[in-house]
Amino acid sequence: MNFLEERIVKDGIVKPGNVLKVDSFLNHQMDIALLDEIGREFKRRFADKKITKVLTIEASGIAIAYPVAREFGVPLVFAKKSKSINIEGEMYVAEVESFTHKNKNQVIVSKKFLGPDDHLLIIDDFLANGCALQGLITIAESAGATVEGLGIAIEKGFQIGGRVIRNFGYHLESLAIVDAMDAEKGTITFRAQD
Amino acid sequence: MNFLEERIVKDGIVKPGNVLKVDSFLNHQMDIALLDEIGREFKRRFADKKITKVLTIEASGIAIAYPVAREFGVPLVFAKKSKSINIEGEMYVAEVESFTHKNKNQVIVSKKFLGPDDHLLIIDDFLANGCALQGLITIAESAGATVEGLGIAIEKGFQIGGRVIRNFGYHLESLAIVDAMDAEKGTITFRAQD
Numbered sequence: 001m002n003f004l005e006e007r008i009v010k011d012g013i014v015k016p017g018n019v020l021k022v023d024s025f026l027n028h029q030m031d032i033a034l035l036d037e038i039g040r041e042f043k044r045r046f047a048d049k050k051i052t053k054v055l056t057i058e059a060s061g062i063a064i065a066y067p068v069a070r071e072f073g074v075p076l077v078f079a080k081k082s083k084s085i086n087i088e089g090e091m092y093v094a095e096v097e098s099f100t101h102k103n104k105n106q107v108i109v110s111k112k113f114l115g116p117d118d119h120l121l122i123i124d125d126f127l128a129n130g131c132a133l134q135g136l137i138t139i140a141e142s143a144g145a146t147v148e149g150l151g152i153a154i155e156k157g158f159q160i161g162g163r164v165i166r167n168f169g170y171h172l173e174s175l176a177i178v179d180a181m182d183a184e185k186g187t188i189t190f191r192a193q194d
Numbered sequence: 195m196n197f198l199e200e201r202i203v204k205d206g207i208v209k210p211g212n213v214l215k216v217d218s219f220l221n222h223q224m225d226i227a228l229l230d231e232i233g234r235e236f237k238r239r240f241a242d243k244k245i246t247k248v249l250t251i252e253a254s255g256i257a258i259a260y261p262v263a264r265e266f267g268v269p270l271v272f273a274k275k276s277k278s279i280n281i282e283g284e285m286y287v288a289e290v291e292s293f294t295h296k297n298k299n300q301v302i303v304s305k306k307f308l309g310p311d312d313h314l315l316i317i318d319d320f321l322a323n324g325c326a327l328q329g330l331i332t333i334a335e336s337a338g339a340t341v342e343g344l345g346i347a348i349e350k351g352f353q354i355g356g357r358v359i360r361n362f363g364y365h366l367e368s369l370a371i372v373d374a375m376d377a378e379k380g381t382i383t384f385r386a387q388d
Protein backbone atom coordinates (compact mmCIF):
# COMPACT_ATOMS: atom_id res chain seq x y z
CA MET A 1 0.00 0.00 0.00
CA ASN A 2 1.18 3.54 -0.64
CA PHE A 3 1.13 6.31 1.96
CA LEU A 4 -2.43 7.41 1.19
CA GLU A 5 -3.85 3.89 1.13
CA GLU A 6 -2.21 3.27 4.51
CA ARG A 7 -3.76 6.43 5.92
CA ILE A 8 -7.19 5.49 4.56
CA VAL A 9 -6.95 2.09 6.23
CA LYS A 10 -5.81 3.70 9.47
CA ASP A 11 -8.23 6.63 9.67
CA GLY A 12 -10.84 6.18 6.96
CA ILE A 13 -14.34 5.06 7.96
CA VAL A 14 -16.51 2.93 5.72
CA LYS A 15 -20.19 3.77 5.92
CA PRO A 16 -23.21 2.04 4.39
CA GLY A 17 -24.01 3.08 0.89
CA ASN A 18 -20.40 2.92 -0.28
CA VAL A 19 -19.47 6.09 1.55
CA LEU A 20 -15.85 6.46 2.56
CA LYS A 21 -15.32 9.08 5.25
CA VAL A 22 -11.91 10.64 5.19
CA ASP A 23 -12.94 13.75 7.03
CA SER A 24 -10.39 13.46 9.80
CA PHE A 25 -7.40 13.92 7.47
CA LEU A 26 -8.40 14.86 3.92
CA ASN A 27 -11.54 16.92 3.42
CA HIS A 28 -12.84 18.53 6.63
CA GLN A 29 -9.91 18.35 9.00
CA MET A 30 -6.77 18.21 6.91
CA ASP A 31 -3.31 16.85 7.60
CA ILE A 32 -1.01 19.27 5.84
CA ALA A 33 1.99 16.92 5.85
CA LEU A 34 -0.12 14.28 4.11
CA LEU A 35 -1.38 16.83 1.59
CA ASP A 36 2.16 18.03 0.93
CA GLU A 37 3.11 14.39 0.25
CA ILE A 38 0.18 14.12 -2.16
CA GLY A 39 1.52 17.19 -3.93
CA ARG A 40 4.98 15.62 -4.27
CA GLU A 41 3.49 12.35 -5.50
CA PHE A 42 1.51 14.06 -8.27
CA LYS A 43 4.63 16.00 -9.22
CA ARG A 44 6.44 12.69 -9.64
CA ARG A 45 3.64 11.16 -11.69
CA PHE A 46 3.33 14.12 -14.05
CA ALA A 47 6.96 15.22 -14.01
CA ASP A 48 7.30 14.93 -17.78
CA LYS A 49 4.31 17.12 -18.51
CA LYS A 50 4.47 20.81 -19.27
CA ILE A 51 2.01 22.34 -16.84
CA THR A 52 1.09 26.03 -16.80
CA LYS A 53 -1.78 25.87 -14.28
CA VAL A 54 -3.49 23.55 -11.86
CA LEU A 55 -7.29 23.52 -12.09
CA THR A 56 -9.58 22.25 -9.34
CA ILE A 57 -13.10 22.82 -8.00
CA GLU A 58 -14.25 24.22 -4.68
CA ALA A 59 -14.17 23.40 -1.89
CA SER A 60 -12.43 20.15 -0.96
CA GLY A 61 -10.36 20.10 -4.14
CA ILE A 62 -8.54 23.24 -3.10
CA ALA A 63 -6.45 21.72 -0.33
CA ILE A 64 -5.48 18.76 -2.55
CA ALA A 65 -4.56 21.07 -5.41
CA TYR A 66 -2.61 23.66 -3.39
CA PRO A 67 0.48 21.50 -2.81
CA VAL A 68 0.35 20.27 -6.41
CA ALA A 69 0.42 23.84 -7.74
CA ARG A 70 3.19 24.59 -5.27
CA GLU A 71 5.31 21.65 -6.51
CA PHE A 72 4.85 22.70 -10.14
CA GLY A 73 5.41 26.40 -9.38
CA VAL A 74 2.26 27.43 -11.23
CA PRO A 75 -0.98 29.26 -10.36
CA LEU A 76 -3.95 27.40 -8.93
CA VAL A 77 -7.39 28.13 -10.36
CA PHE A 78 -10.50 26.78 -8.71
CA ALA A 79 -13.85 26.50 -10.41
CA LYS A 80 -16.62 28.10 -8.41
CA LYS A 81 -20.14 26.86 -8.04
CA SER A 82 -22.94 28.91 -9.45
CA LYS A 83 -24.23 30.68 -6.39
CA SER A 84 -21.32 33.13 -6.27
CA ILE A 85 -22.21 36.67 -7.34
CA ASN A 86 -18.64 37.77 -7.06
CA ILE A 87 -17.60 36.70 -10.55
CA GLU A 88 -18.57 39.09 -13.28
CA GLY A 89 -17.75 39.41 -16.90
CA GLU A 90 -17.09 36.54 -19.21
CA MET A 91 -17.03 33.08 -17.75
CA TYR A 92 -16.68 29.50 -18.86
CA VAL A 93 -19.64 27.52 -17.52
CA ALA A 94 -20.21 23.79 -17.27
CA GLU A 95 -23.04 21.88 -15.66
CA VAL A 96 -22.02 19.32 -13.03
CA GLU A 97 -24.10 16.94 -10.97
CA SER A 98 -22.84 16.81 -7.40
CA PHE A 99 -22.61 13.39 -5.81
CA THR A 100 -22.75 14.77 -2.30
CA HIS A 101 -25.49 17.32 -2.85
CA LYS A 102 -27.65 15.25 -5.18
CA ASN A 103 -28.34 18.21 -7.44
CA LYS A 104 -26.92 20.01 -10.44
CA ASN A 105 -24.52 22.87 -10.14
CA GLN A 106 -23.05 25.15 -12.68
CA VAL A 107 -19.33 25.46 -12.29
CA ILE A 108 -17.68 28.61 -13.42
CA VAL A 109 -14.21 29.82 -14.25
CA SER A 110 -13.48 33.36 -15.35
CA LYS A 111 -12.27 33.55 -18.92
CA LYS A 112 -9.43 35.72 -17.68
CA PHE A 113 -7.69 32.72 -16.14
CA LEU A 114 -7.78 29.97 -18.76
CA GLY A 115 -6.78 30.15 -22.38
CA PRO A 116 -5.38 28.24 -25.34
CA ASP A 117 -1.81 28.57 -24.11
CA ASP A 118 -2.60 26.74 -20.91
CA HIS A 119 -1.54 23.20 -20.18
CA LEU A 120 -3.60 22.01 -17.26
CA LEU A 121 -3.29 19.48 -14.51
CA ILE A 122 -6.81 18.93 -13.15
CA ILE A 123 -6.92 17.89 -9.48
CA ASP A 124 -9.71 16.81 -7.16
CA ASP A 125 -10.10 14.82 -3.95
CA PHE A 126 -12.64 12.17 -4.98
CA LEU A 127 -13.64 10.62 -8.29
CA ALA A 128 -16.92 8.73 -8.30
CA ASN A 129 -19.27 9.18 -11.24
CA GLY A 130 -16.85 11.65 -12.78
CA CYS A 131 -19.22 14.54 -13.37
CA ALA A 132 -17.06 17.10 -11.57
CA LEU A 133 -14.02 16.15 -13.64
CA GLN A 134 -16.08 16.11 -16.81
CA GLY A 135 -17.23 19.64 -16.00
CA LEU A 136 -13.65 20.78 -15.51
CA ILE A 137 -12.59 19.08 -18.74
CA THR A 138 -15.46 20.84 -20.54
CA ILE A 139 -14.30 24.17 -19.16
CA ALA A 140 -10.72 23.45 -20.20
CA GLU A 141 -11.85 22.60 -23.71
CA SER A 142 -14.03 25.71 -23.92
CA ALA A 143 -10.90 27.69 -23.13
CA GLY A 144 -8.88 25.90 -25.78
CA ALA A 145 -6.50 24.70 -23.08
CA THR A 146 -4.75 21.33 -23.16
CA VAL A 147 -5.56 18.85 -20.40
CA GLU A 148 -2.17 17.28 -19.73
CA GLY A 149 -3.49 15.05 -16.98
CA LEU A 150 -5.88 14.54 -14.09
CA GLY A 151 -4.93 13.69 -10.54
CA ILE A 152 -7.33 12.26 -7.99
CA ALA A 153 -6.63 11.35 -4.39
CA ILE A 154 -9.30 8.66 -4.03
CA GLU A 155 -11.14 7.01 -6.91
CA LYS A 156 -14.18 4.86 -6.27
CA GLY A 157 -13.26 2.15 -8.71
CA PHE A 158 -16.70 0.57 -8.62
CA GLN A 159 -18.25 3.72 -10.11
CA ILE A 160 -17.95 4.73 -13.74
CA GLY A 161 -15.95 7.95 -13.56
CA GLY A 162 -12.47 6.51 -13.86
CA ARG A 163 -13.35 4.23 -16.71
CA VAL A 164 -15.08 7.01 -18.70
CA ILE A 165 -12.20 9.42 -18.32
CA ARG A 166 -9.57 6.82 -19.22
CA ASN A 167 -11.66 5.68 -22.18
CA PHE A 168 -11.51 9.22 -23.51
CA GLY A 169 -7.74 8.84 -23.51
CA TYR A 170 -6.92 11.15 -20.63
CA HIS A 171 -3.95 10.45 -18.38
CA LEU A 172 -5.66 9.92 -15.03
CA GLU A 173 -3.68 9.13 -11.91
CA SER A 174 -5.59 8.12 -8.78
CA LEU A 175 -3.44 7.63 -5.72
CA ALA A 176 -5.90 5.19 -4.20
CA ILE A 177 -8.53 3.26 -6.17
CA VAL A 178 -11.15 1.67 -3.94
CA ASP A 179 -12.60 -1.36 -5.70
CA ALA A 180 -14.81 -2.49 -2.82
CA MET A 181 -15.85 -1.53 0.68
CA ASP A 182 -17.62 -3.47 3.39
CA ALA A 183 -19.35 -1.26 5.93
CA GLU A 184 -20.11 -4.12 8.28
CA LYS A 185 -16.56 -5.41 8.41
CA GLY A 186 -15.04 -1.96 7.92
CA THR A 187 -12.78 -3.25 5.18
CA ILE A 188 -11.52 -1.55 2.03
CA THR A 189 -10.16 -3.28 -1.06
CA PHE A 190 -7.73 -1.19 -3.07
CA ARG A 191 -6.95 -1.87 -6.70
CA ALA A 192 -3.36 -2.94 -7.11
CA GLN A 193 -1.49 -0.40 -9.25
CA ASP A 194 2.08 -0.37 -10.52
CA MET B 195 3.48 49.07 1.82
CA ASN B 196 3.93 45.41 2.64
CA PHE B 197 4.09 42.64 0.05
CA LEU B 198 0.32 42.09 -0.02
CA GLU B 199 -0.55 45.78 -0.23
CA GLU B 200 1.89 46.10 -3.14
CA ARG B 201 0.26 43.18 -4.93
CA ILE B 202 -3.20 44.64 -4.36
CA VAL B 203 -2.09 47.94 -5.87
CA LYS B 204 -0.50 46.12 -8.80
CA ASP B 205 -3.22 43.57 -9.59
CA GLY B 206 -6.29 44.45 -7.53
CA ILE B 207 -9.25 46.06 -9.30
CA VAL B 208 -11.53 48.53 -7.57
CA LYS B 209 -15.17 48.23 -8.62
CA PRO B 210 -18.15 50.41 -7.79
CA GLY B 211 -19.87 49.57 -4.56
CA ASN B 212 -16.64 49.20 -2.61
CA VAL B 213 -15.80 45.92 -4.24
CA LEU B 214 -12.13 44.99 -4.41
CA LYS B 215 -11.40 42.28 -6.94
CA VAL B 216 -8.37 40.22 -6.13
CA ASP B 217 -9.39 37.26 -8.22
CA SER B 218 -6.26 37.13 -10.33
CA PHE B 219 -3.99 36.28 -7.40
CA LEU B 220 -5.91 35.57 -4.17
CA ASN B 221 -9.34 33.98 -4.44
CA HIS B 222 -10.10 32.53 -7.88
CA GLN B 223 -6.72 32.23 -9.52
CA MET B 224 -4.14 31.96 -6.77
CA ASP B 225 -0.46 32.78 -6.65
CA ILE B 226 1.01 30.08 -4.44
CA ALA B 227 4.23 31.94 -3.72
CA LEU B 228 2.19 34.90 -2.47
CA LEU B 229 0.02 32.62 -0.35
CA ASP B 230 3.10 30.93 1.09
CA GLU B 231 4.41 34.40 2.03
CA ILE B 232 1.07 35.13 3.71
CA GLY B 233 1.51 31.93 5.69
CA ARG B 234 4.99 32.99 6.82
CA GLU B 235 3.75 36.45 7.75
CA PHE B 236 0.97 35.09 9.96
CA LYS B 237 3.47 32.73 11.55
CA ARG B 238 5.61 35.76 12.43
CA ARG B 239 2.67 37.71 13.81
CA PHE B 240 1.40 34.87 15.99
CA ALA B 241 4.76 33.25 16.76
CA ASP B 242 4.26 33.54 20.51
CA LYS B 243 0.88 31.81 20.51
CA LYS B 244 0.32 28.16 21.23
CA ILE B 245 -1.73 26.98 18.26
CA THR B 246 -3.14 23.46 17.95
CA LYS B 247 -5.31 24.01 14.84
CA VAL B 248 -6.06 26.52 12.14
CA LEU B 249 -9.77 27.10 11.50
CA THR B 250 -11.16 28.65 8.34
CA ILE B 251 -14.32 28.58 6.22
CA GLU B 252 -14.89 27.30 2.70
CA ALA B 253 -14.06 28.05 0.01
CA SER B 254 -11.68 30.99 -0.45
CA GLY B 255 -10.41 30.79 3.14
CA ILE B 256 -8.86 27.41 2.49
CA ALA B 257 -6.00 28.56 0.27
CA ILE B 258 -5.14 31.38 2.71
CA ALA B 259 -5.24 29.01 5.67
CA TYR B 260 -3.29 26.13 4.09
CA PRO B 261 0.13 27.79 4.28
CA VAL B 262 -0.64 29.09 7.77
CA ALA B 263 -1.39 25.58 9.02
CA ARG B 264 1.72 24.39 7.23
CA GLU B 265 3.90 26.99 8.98
CA PHE B 266 2.49 26.09 12.39
CA GLY B 267 2.67 22.34 11.71
CA VAL B 268 -0.95 21.81 12.77
CA PRO B 269 -4.14 20.47 11.16
CA LEU B 270 -6.39 22.72 9.13
CA VAL B 271 -10.15 22.53 9.72
CA PHE B 272 -12.56 24.30 7.43
CA ALA B 273 -16.15 25.10 8.32
CA LYS B 274 -18.59 23.89 5.72
CA LYS B 275 -21.71 25.63 4.57
CA SER B 276 -25.05 24.02 5.26
CA LYS B 277 -25.79 22.44 1.94
CA SER B 278 -23.29 19.63 2.43
CA ILE B 279 -24.91 16.29 3.21
CA ASN B 280 -21.58 14.65 3.76
CA ILE B 281 -21.27 15.58 7.42
CA GLU B 282 -23.18 13.39 9.80
CA GLY B 283 -23.27 13.03 13.50
CA GLU B 284 -22.75 15.80 15.96
CA MET B 285 -21.85 19.19 14.63
CA TYR B 286 -21.24 22.69 15.85
CA VAL B 287 -23.50 25.07 13.91
CA ALA B 288 -23.44 28.85 13.59
CA GLU B 289 -25.51 31.13 11.41
CA VAL B 290 -23.56 33.45 9.14
CA GLU B 291 -24.75 36.07 6.69
CA SER B 292 -22.71 35.96 3.52
CA PHE B 293 -21.62 39.27 2.09
CA THR B 294 -21.15 37.88 -1.40
CA HIS B 295 -24.31 35.79 -1.53
CA LYS B 296 -26.60 38.18 0.31
CA ASN B 297 -28.23 35.40 2.29
CA LYS B 298 -27.82 33.45 5.50
CA ASN B 299 -25.84 30.26 5.70
CA GLN B 300 -25.33 27.83 8.46
CA VAL B 301 -21.71 26.98 8.92
CA ILE B 302 -20.83 23.63 10.34
CA VAL B 303 -17.86 21.94 11.92
CA SER B 304 -17.93 18.35 13.07
CA LYS B 305 -17.60 18.04 16.83
CA LYS B 306 -14.90 15.46 16.25
CA PHE B 307 -12.43 18.13 15.20
CA LEU B 308 -12.71 20.92 17.76
CA GLY B 309 -12.60 20.64 21.52
CA PRO B 310 -11.65 22.37 24.75
CA ASP B 311 -7.97 21.50 24.36
CA ASP B 312 -7.74 23.38 21.09
CA HIS B 313 -6.02 26.72 20.69
CA LEU B 314 -7.17 28.13 17.40
CA LEU B 315 -5.87 30.56 14.84
CA ILE B 316 -8.87 31.58 12.73
CA ILE B 317 -7.99 32.58 9.16
CA ASP B 318 -9.99 34.00 6.27
CA ASP B 319 -9.33 35.98 3.10
CA PHE B 320 -11.63 38.99 3.57
CA LEU B 321 -13.10 40.73 6.59
CA ALA B 322 -15.99 43.07 5.89
CA ASN B 323 -18.99 43.02 8.20
CA GLY B 324 -17.38 40.26 10.21
CA CYS B 325 -20.21 37.77 10.18
CA ALA B 326 -18.12 34.89 8.89
CA LEU B 327 -15.51 35.41 11.61
CA GLN B 328 -18.24 35.81 14.23
CA GLY B 329 -19.66 32.47 13.11
CA LEU B 330 -16.27 30.81 13.42
CA ILE B 331 -15.73 32.39 16.86
CA THR B 332 -19.17 31.11 17.92
CA ILE B 333 -18.22 27.62 16.78
CA ALA B 334 -14.91 27.82 18.61
CA GLU B 335 -16.67 28.89 21.80
CA SER B 336 -19.26 26.13 21.45
CA ALA B 337 -16.38 23.70 21.36
CA GLY B 338 -14.77 25.23 24.43
CA ALA B 339 -11.69 26.01 22.36
CA THR B 340 -9.52 29.08 22.90
CA VAL B 341 -9.31 31.60 20.07
CA GLU B 342 -5.65 32.63 20.22
CA GLY B 343 -5.97 35.00 17.28
CA LEU B 344 -7.53 35.81 13.95
CA GLY B 345 -5.69 36.44 10.70
CA ILE B 346 -7.21 38.16 7.71
CA ALA B 347 -5.58 38.89 4.39
CA ILE B 348 -7.67 41.95 3.47
CA GLU B 349 -9.85 43.91 5.87
CA LYS B 350 -12.32 46.46 4.60
CA GLY B 351 -11.58 49.04 7.24
CA PHE B 352 -14.63 51.12 6.39
CA GLN B 353 -16.93 48.27 7.43
CA ILE B 354 -17.63 47.30 11.02
CA GLY B 355 -16.15 43.81 11.25
CA GLY B 356 -12.65 44.71 12.36
CA ARG B 357 -13.82 47.14 14.98
CA VAL B 358 -16.33 44.70 16.46
CA ILE B 359 -13.83 41.88 16.72
CA ARG B 360 -11.11 44.07 18.23
CA ASN B 361 -13.63 45.55 20.65
CA PHE B 362 -14.32 42.04 21.91
CA GLY B 363 -10.63 41.86 22.78
CA TYR B 364 -9.52 39.41 20.12
CA HIS B 365 -6.05 39.63 18.62
CA LEU B 366 -6.86 40.36 14.99
CA GLU B 367 -4.12 40.79 12.40
CA SER B 368 -5.10 42.02 8.94
CA LEU B 369 -2.25 42.12 6.46
CA ALA B 370 -3.94 44.89 4.47
CA ILE B 371 -6.62 47.21 5.83
CA VAL B 372 -8.40 49.14 3.09
CA ASP B 373 -9.76 52.38 4.52
CA ALA B 374 -11.05 53.76 1.23
CA MET B 375 -11.37 52.92 -2.43
CA ASP B 376 -12.20 55.06 -5.43
CA ALA B 377 -13.59 53.07 -8.35
CA GLU B 378 -13.37 55.99 -10.77
CA LYS B 379 -9.72 56.73 -10.06
CA GLY B 380 -8.88 53.11 -9.28
CA THR B 381 -7.14 54.10 -6.07
CA ILE B 382 -6.90 52.28 -2.76
CA THR B 383 -6.05 53.84 0.59
CA PHE B 384 -4.47 51.44 3.07
CA ARG B 385 -4.46 52.06 6.78
CA ALA B 386 -0.93 52.59 8.02
CA GLN B 387 -0.01 49.84 10.48
CA ASP B 388 3.14 49.32 12.53
